[in-house]
Amino acid sequence: MRATEPPRTGPVLVVIGGLPATGKSTVGRAVARRFGASYLGIDTIRQSLYAFAERDADTDALRHAVTLGLGYSVAYALAEDLLSQGQCVFAECVNSRKATRDAWAAVARRTAAQFHEVELICSDPAEHAHRATTRTVDIPGLPLPTWQDITERDYAPWDRPHLTLDTAGKPPDHTITELSNALALTLTP
Template sequence: MAVIGGLPATGKSTVGRAVARRFGASHPGIDTIRQSLYAFAERGTDTDALCHAVSHGLGYGVAFALAEDPLRQGQCVFAECVNSRKATPDAWAAVARRTDAQFHEVELLCSDPTEHEHRATTRTIDIPGLPLPTWQDITQRAYAPWDRPHLTLDTAGKPPEHTITELTNTLGITP
């Protein structure tokens, strides 16, 4: 199991999806889960309560649960999410422990602020209805430093394929 984290527009979804596709692995994307829950909430009568729950971790809870089934079957999971709070990587690590899965934490960053801003302001999303954060949202977001060993990959100035190759080579993952 590998969890790919980092600020929005650093390449998490692109890398996570591509690696999962390449290895036939599961990919529980937080944005997809959260947007599905928000869309569901819009059909109900207690919209505010469900939206509040999604905003406070329900999407992550669903992702943790979705990751466990394939891990218990010996399959690989590549999850991607911001992981901006200490509790989130701890919860992913607990999923790995419960399923006896190897656990790798990967943080993507884009060290070039100009490139990062360009990515954030020009990207498109393939999840219907998902609101993208603005550059201001990204730069003002609370993001706790990771406090344990993990793999850090800088995506600045590199095509996604380079980061994907670097990730798989560093983790020793082969098809």
């Protein structure tokens, strides 16, 4: 079954999280496109804020704010705006902490949106390391984390039900279809 934009009775928020180099951007963009949804990438927002900071005299304060979560705050506000207009929004971010996961859930509650949390993992450490060390950046100026950065990242386990998809040993198209099909089943009235 090929997923097309499902009939919806209201806004839908899909948050795709997971460690870097698990396929979040590739999968998130493709599935959002299939559903005719808006796509918000935290890396794009954060890098734009960093680039803006470089033009200002007080770059340290803004860079510090971005490090503390300003990019997520901007994404929450944008998502809430789009959801309030009845849109379907895909937000892609590492989403490594309970606080960020709860904040996304609060956005969905405030806008009465259907809410779907997705975590992408790569269960094969060798494949994950290879992806992390060979991928190219698609956001100008964005520094990619090293494999060491990824393995040492503070990533809290999920404390509630969510959809987990393992991207190890699969081409991106497989995960794109897997997620599209899972969402089509839940988004169709």
